[in-house]
Amino acid sequence: MTVLGIESSCDETSAAVVQDGTLCANVISSQHFHGEYGGVVPELASRAHLRAILPIIDQALAEAGTEYGEIDAVAATQGPGLIGSLLVGLNTGKAIAISRGIPFLPVHHIEAHLFSPFLQQPQPAFPYLGLVVSGGHTLLIEVRDLGTYRLLGSTIDDAAGEAFDKVGKMLGLGYPGGPEIDRRAREGNPLSVRFARPLLDSGDFRFSFSGLKTSVLYHLRDRAVDGVLELSDAELNDICASFQHAVTDVLVTKVMYAAEKHDIRDIAVVGGVSANTGLQTALHAEAAKRELRVFVPDLAFSTDNAAMVAMLAFMQYSRGARGTLNAPAFARISDTMFHE
Numbered sequence: 001m002t003v004l005g006i007e008s009s010c011d012e013t014s015a016a017v018v019q020d021g022t023l024c025a026n027v028i029s030s031q032h033f034h035g036e037y038g039g040v041v042p043e044l045a046s047r048a049h050l051r052a053i054l055p056i057i058d059q060a061l062a063e064a065g066t067e068y069g070e071i072d073a074v075a076a077t078q079g080p081g082l083i084g085s086l087l088v089g090l091n092t093g094k095a096i097a098i099s100r101g102i103p104f105l106p107v108h109h110i111e112a113h114l115f116s117p118f119l120q121q122p123q124p125a126f127p128y129l130g131l132v133v134s135g136g137h138t139l140l141i142e143v144r145d146l147g148t149y150r151l152l153g154s155t156i157d158d159a160a161g162e163a164f165d166k167v168g169k170m171l172g173l174g175y176p177g178g179p180e181i182d183r184r185a186r187e188g189n190p191l192s193v194r195f196a197r198p199l200l201d202s203g204d205f206r207f208s209f210s211g212l213k214t215s216v217l218y219h220l221r222d223r224a225v226d227g228v229l230e231l232s233d234a235e236l237n238d239i240c241a242s243f244q245h246a247v248t249d250v251l252v253t254k255v256m257y258a259a260e261k262h263d264i265r266d267i268a269v270v271g272g273v274s275a276n277t278g279l280q281t282a283l284h285a286e287a288a289k290r291e292l293r294v295f296v297p298d299l300a301f302s303t304d305n306a307a308m309v310a311m312l313a314f315m316q317y318s319r320g321a322r323g324t325l326n327a328p329a330f331a332r333i334s335d336t337m338f339h340e
Contacts, residue, residue, distance in 0.1 A: 001072045002064075003317060004096070005310025006057065008089030009081025009109050010136075011040045013052040016306035017064035018314045023119055024064035026300065026307040027056050046084030053092050060306070068100060073323070075313030078106035079330035080136070086329035094325055105313040106327035108337050109304075113270040114143055115315065116308040117295040124266040124295045131255050133279070134271030135161035135176070137333065138251075140205045140258055143268070146315055149337055152258055153205025160247055161273045163209035167216050167243055171236060181240045182276050188234075188241030190278075193219060195246040205254055212246055244278045252282045259292055268295045275302040 007014040016026040029052045061067055076093030079086055090106070097104035114130040117123060130149075132139040138155040158166070161178060168177015173184075196215035198208035216239070220229055231239070255267060269283060274296050287294045301307055316323075 001314070001317065002066055002070055003073045003075060003105075003310050003314045004057070004061070004071045004093075005107075005306040005308075005313055006053070006074070006076040006089040006093045007112075007304055007306040007309050008049045008053065008085050009077045009079070009304055010085055011045050011048075012304045013049050013056050013089075014304065014306035015053075015057040015060035016310040017060050017066060018307075018310040019064065019066070021311075021314060021318075023307050023311065024066075025060040026305060027060040027063065028300070028305055029056055040082070042082045042084055045082060046088060049085050049088040053088055057092070057096075068096065071096070071100060071102060073097075073103045073105055073313060073317050074100075075105040075107050075309050075323075077109050077112065077309055078327050080109055080333045081329075081331065083329050083331050086331075090327065090329050094327075097325070103317070103322040104325055104327070105316060105321060105323035107309045107312055110137065110139065110141075110333060111149070111337055112308040112312045114141065114149070114268065115146075115312045116270050116297040116301045116305075117268045118315070119301050119307055119311055120298060122295075124268050124293070127262075127264055128266035128268055128295075129255060129258055129262075129264050131251065131267065131269045131274075132271045133160045133251065133269065133273035135159060135165060137271065138207045138209070139333075140207075140254060142258075142262060142264070146319065152262075153207065153254070155207040155209060156199075157208050157210035158213060160207070160209055160251065161271070163213050163247065164273065166213050170217060170220060171231075171239065178273060178276065181244055182278060184237045184240040185244040185278055186241075188237030188239070190241040190245035192238035193242035195219070195242055197246050197250050200250050200253055205258055207250065207254065209247065209250075212243070212250075215246075216243055244276070248276075248279050248282045251279060252286055255283065256286050256290065259290070265291075266293045266295065270297060270302070272303045275299050
């Protein structure tokens with residue numbers, strides 16, 4: 001069985017092909033021009049998707065050694081994400097499905113991230129904890145089975161990736177800020193500045209990163225002389241390391257508490273921030289102490305990509321799902337995917 005997956009929820013156009021559970025192609029076109037504006041510009045992103053979507057799909061099919069007539073099902077991200085971007089991929093997928101007379105499977109973006117570790121070996125066993133950390137979301141989810149999830153907690157303000165980007169902007173590191181902060185943090189002292197860790201000891205699974213962001217802002221203001229801030233490379237590295245350590249401390253503490261409370265042995269860390277080396281190191285270290293397993297998708301599958309969309313759709317199709325064309329795009333995360 002062959003599934004074509006399409007992803008266009010934000011600033012990356014992607015198409016992938018999964019054949020009988022094996023990823024055969026994953027083609028991604030990133031929109032690098034958003035860095036000029038310090039963030040994603042929705043209208044520009046939508047137009048870029050329109051230009052890229054069909055060539056990207058054609059390239060994915062060619063790399064997989066297949067063609068439109070051999071596709072058994074089409075899947076595309078339904079949401080959450082930027083509506084204009086989502087509509088490009090969603091309507092393209094529907095058009096292909098209608099023209100070929102094959103099923104169309106709308107895919108939930110967060111759900112696809114949760115199953116991105118299944119693109120490689122080894123794979124987590126049900127039930128497992130899913131920590132979704134990206135520019136738009138920070139969620140802790142119990143994944144009981146395919147289609148059965150329980151939301152344990154989420155951020156009450158900024159997402160972790162959003163905090164990285166905003167702090168990166170404060171430090172003049174450009175957009176996105178996460179990769180550059182991570183790079184500099186490896187050269188800095190994570191104990192040089194004690195930044196705030198909101199909700200660290202709240203006893204639940206809520207997250208908050210707005211106060212941490214403000215903590216960095218006040219630190220920079222205090223360092224400024226007559227309104228001018230000058231930092232050496234060493235000082236900048238220390239700030240990045242200390243900020244990253246604060247984010248990591250909160251995330252790891254909450255994950256370990258959830259694993260203990262719900263007696264779960266496997267942890268999947270997904271989304272763009274899962275590529276952060278400081279987070280990976282800390283999670284693996286704490287998990288080893290407790291004999292837990294941590295699964296982090298390869299870098300190519302951490303950010304938004306169609307491979308996770310195609311794989312999830314393949315798993316759903318294999319269990320009898322046939323999708324629907326009546327699938328509108330939605331911008332915000334819906335709680336309909338969660339079950340108590």
